[in-house]
């Protein structure tokens with residue numbers, strides 16, 4: 110008989126009188142990988158923040174190993190054997206791997222000094238247990254982001270974690286790193302550690318999770334073995350209905366005399382962008398495929414004036430331009446939805462409305478005064494269209510769920526009505542329903558004659574929306590594939606690997 114390690118019963122939580130979790134039950138068995146799923150704003154993070162002592166519950170009980178626990182703070186949760194790895198890692202980049210693993214819990218010698226040798230030795234033992242090759246003395250900022258995640262796992266293990274919560278752990282990982290992570294998860298599982306796994310990526314869930322719980326609007330919808338559920342059933346539980354299939358590619362009409370809106374010639378920038386040339390036409394959706402580190406994000410950052418250009422030319426509407434800053438890019442009608450939206454795309458202390466109208470202030474103002482009626486209407490329309498879950502448009506962005514924050518950044522550029530829209534991983538972190546909405550919106554924008562350049566590591570989505578796919582490898586555009594000639598995802602994967 111499977112042993113229950115965690116039993117959360119009748120959990121209630123409200124913020125400012127608004128109910129976010131309503132009588133939620135969540136039961137997890139020892140040694141299983143349990144997927145916690147749900148749309149953006151469904152309450153997953155809130156439930157997990159209660160379990161990790163970040164938020165206090167308003168009602169309900171938490172039993173760990175059959176014993177009721179009151180988790181008033183994060184120390185209580187850690188003492189009960191619970192750790193969470195957040196999407197924004199908690200590591201200190203300037204410290205070594207070992208120091209990060211034992212931060213504030215450093216082993217000390219008899220004189221009360223930090224015992225560096227023991228710290229490195231103990232870290233080494235944990236890293237070895239995970240069958241990883243990370244030098245414990247290496248400074249964290251010098252190791253790849255994929256290893257940051259592994260360092261976080263090592264840190265959790267060093268604390269004697271019994272239940273490890275992972276929040277979209279693969280969103281920053283390459284394919285190979287994801288495979289390593291899955292191997293580690295299997296290893297942890299076999300040593301009796303329980304994993305709660307939050308992700309919006311369906312294929313992963315079915316690959317590594319034993320059971321699935323879906324929340325919708327702060328309520329339980331279903332808990333089942335993953336083998337007893339189909340992908341469609343999971344999707345339908347998440348969105349509360351059946352989904353139109355929008356991951357299917359539809360050939361869009363393109364005219365032969367389309368004008369090039371953006372031309373990039375032999376672009377070189379930093380050490381990641383070596384020789385990038387391509388043309389983006391009006392009305393086109395151009396996808397960019399490549400491995401992490403292939404220079405895709407750096408290319409668009411250089412075009413948007415964030416990174417300096419060393420050589421090469423950029424032409425906008427046929428004219429040679431200099432783009433020394435994002436301000437200049439915006440003036441030329443270029444918009445960028447960045448990959449790291451939390452730090453680059455949003456002012457977290459400002460409201461949904463303020464964030465959305467930020468790049469379009471001129472468009473919603475008269476004599477430097479914001480026309481609130483017009484601005485509100487526009488923002489409300491976008492909030493509805495993108496299904497942004499917020500009480501109203503005045504809610505502070507920091508109080509929205511992660512996926513809904515992502516949607517605000519998208520809304521901001523949609524409102525700005527730019528001619529050339531660049532999207533870096535637009536669907537990362539958003540739920541399955543919103544993904545299809547975003548793909549549809551991208552199609553609508555291109556249908557208006559605007560040009561869209563979109564980077565995505567999720568091949569299914571990239572192929573669902575692109576008219577043409579550029580392949581990047583080692584800072585060079587190595588291929589340009591017409592979507593209608595692409596027969597399978599594998600074909601593009603092979604081009605990416607340059608096989």
Ligand SMILES: Nc1ncnc2c1ncn2[C@@H]1O[C@H](COP(=O)(O)OP(=O)(O)OP(=O)(O)O)[C@@H](O)[C@H]1O
Nearest residue numbers: 124129149150151152153154155508509510511512
């Ligand atoms: N501190 C807070 N104050 C007010 N509202 C909050 C706060 N934290 C969360 N919320 C609200 O609670 C709801 C649930 O958010 P939560 O972050 O738990 O969603 P989620 O399921 O994790 O979503 P995502 O998939 O987007 O990460 C959202 O509507 C959010 O705006």
